[in-house]
Amino acid sequence: MLGAHCPVRTRAPEHLQFGPAPQPGHPAPAMTAHSFALPVIIFTTFWGLIGIAGPWFVPKGPNRGVTITMLVATAVCCYLFWLITILAQLNPLFGPQLKNETIWYVRFLWE
């Protein structure tokens, strides 16, 4: 949070104390900018290792077929589930509706 002093600052009532507002003209620092490419790469590699490379390392035995099926199925299911979730949030059409106390809290504590 930028500690710059802003000339215009409303005196807030006791129960709603706002922190110092950032300097005008500067957007708030993107502390939590999430890229899209990085998680995709990480997770694809992770589940790809389990689902595609894993079967090669299953030891020979009576359960080999079952274990390979389990690995592949797990990788497919979990990767798909994660992918759907992140795709659904990629381009949100609307944002969360917050109560004003929550807004103050989030602004103060998370950013």
Place this chain on the structure above:
Amino acid sequence: MQEQLQKLEVELREVTKNKEKLRKNLLELIEYTHMLRVTKTFVKRNVEFEPTYEEFPPLENDSLLDYSCMQRLGAKLGFVSGLINQGKVEAFEKMLWRVCKGYTIVTYAELDEPLEDPETGEVIKWYVFLISFWGEQIGHKVKKICDCYHCHVYPYPNTAEERKEIQEGLNTRIQDLYTVLHKTEDYLRQVLCKAAESVYSHVIQVKKMKAIYHMLNMCSFDVTNKCLIAEVWCPEADLHDLRRALEQGSRESGATIPSFMNTIPTKETPPTLIRTNKFTEGFQNIVDAYGVGSYREVNPALFTIITFPFLFAVMFGDFGHGFVMFLFALLLVLNENHPRLNQSQEIMRMFFNGRYILLLMGLFSVYTGLIYNDCFSKSVNLFGSGWNVSAMYSSSHAPAEHRKMVLWNDTIVRHSRVLQLDPSVPGVFQGPYPLGIDPIWNLATNRLTFLNSFKMKMSVILGIIHMTFGVILGIFNHLHFRKKFNIYLVSVPELLFMLCIFGYLIFMIVYKWLVYSAETSRVAPSILIEFINMFLFPASETNGLYSGQEHVQRLLLVVTALSVPVLFLGKPLFLLWLHNGRSCFGVSRSGYTLIRKDSEEEVSLLGSQDIEEGNNRMEDGCREMTCEEFNFGEILMTQVIHSIEYCLGCISNTASYLRLWALSLAHAQLSDVLWTMLVRVGLRVDTTYGVLLLLPVIALFAVLTIFILLIMEGLSAFLHAIRLHWVEFQNKFYVGAGTKFVPFSFRLLSSKFSDDVA
């Protein structure tokens, strides 16, 4: 063992018989004593007392009897005394009166306590009677009447000394008898106790022998009646083991001629054997409960191992609850060799049998709980939220841009109850949360609007993929049974139908996710409307999702419309063409081999004297499969029904997968309510009472979590996941009309032993 048991039986019988005899004796003696005692009172006069009168005493005077007087009169006076049953007394008396015409005098008195009848063992009331008569003839008649009425007659002593003697003798004998009886009972108890110790093992041995004989009964005799033939199914992989086991058995039992086996080809359908270990057994039971698979068809249990816990977890998705379930299942698994768990009752046994299922369900629930970002209804902010609130403030942006956007400042925030973030404002949305749902949604009031849209689309996508996978498994079935025409005429149209309609739906969903964003949100079309309009061809030209949409959709509809008649009529027409081109409609299937086992060790048991060489019985077990009547109508009807079921089922089953959304919503809301109603109440109280209040609140929260959320919701999600598998997934490819291969095994019997003895 048989001789042992027989000896025991003989001994017991003897002892019991002796005991009975002794008891009878004892009872008779007791009766005699009673009789003596009572009849003593009949005779009031002393023996030494000399009577004064010499005539017959009057007949009604039946209490005074002076037999010495009678003797002096020279008449032969006889006495019959004994006991008679209470119910027969009047009849007895009447009979005596009628028969003897008054020449007898009967005295009787009731015994106070009821005695046990030696013969029947009942306890009845007795009457002691004393009959005095004179004359031989009357004596015989009286005796006969006594016999007739089943009286117990005892010799009547003539003098008092005799009576005293007899009484003393009786007393000693009674005492002796009591001791002997007592000892006999002790001995009997000892013998029985000893027998009871070994009864359990005897029962098991007998059961085993009975089961073996039951199996032997199913064998048949061959022509020479000297050996038994058993026709058995044996898995091909075990043929070698079977041979070895037969040899070993013949060797160990010392039979002169060993048993051997031959394989016979047959066209009957063998039973289905699926080998499982302790891990896969639970999942196989889930599939078998719907129907045991037909011979050699694809076994859905292999995939159910993962998809079932996964679909459960989608409906259950909570990190905390999943973790608790995982811990519980881990406890069961680590203690699976604990003896008490093996023999517990019904409900615990069900949990125990499903411990690996529970383990996987818990694991997957942890994962989906992470993705749903739901841990006891609270979200975890691991990576920082992608939504930035400060960016909504007008102070974060250059004044030049203020006019285009609705921005906040402190006054607005203070005066509005709720405000919505706008992702089109730059800087507000900074990228999707990398693992799961963004934690800010947990704080939002319109959380459900977002989650519903997300979960519904997710359910539909998962469902369509699951069902398509089912159809693809059907292709494997057709390949295995070498019915390639089925692939082209049934599976491919099914796939086309499914993918052209619902695959396109998935495409639209993903396209909308990727292409439409906050800037274009005002014109973003609703997927549902678009989907419906695909079929309705509305007159008005609405904005589609993408350019060229109508052409693509028309093409897809044409493909679908073409695949439907192929699905309906393709297979019957093809089979008709085949039939007309060939003489007999025979489906080429590989013949199954039937193993037969000749067992000649039975010869020694049957005690046959001349043992012949066992012949190689090669009965021709190949039963001719008759050329079936090619019934075109029936095939057509079956295929039409299957097609209609498939096509309509596609739509209804896809909608059925929405239960994934519904149950996960219910679970999340229940969890939220529990938190809000309980823990938050406990946490909001100030510190003086808070600590004391928090403890019972947390306890109540834990109990309710376990009972409502874990057990009730868990069972519910379990049931729905089963339903999704049984109906929506398996009716795409699974026939399930087989029988299970149940070999004779002592282990299967052992569960019955413990049931019977316990």
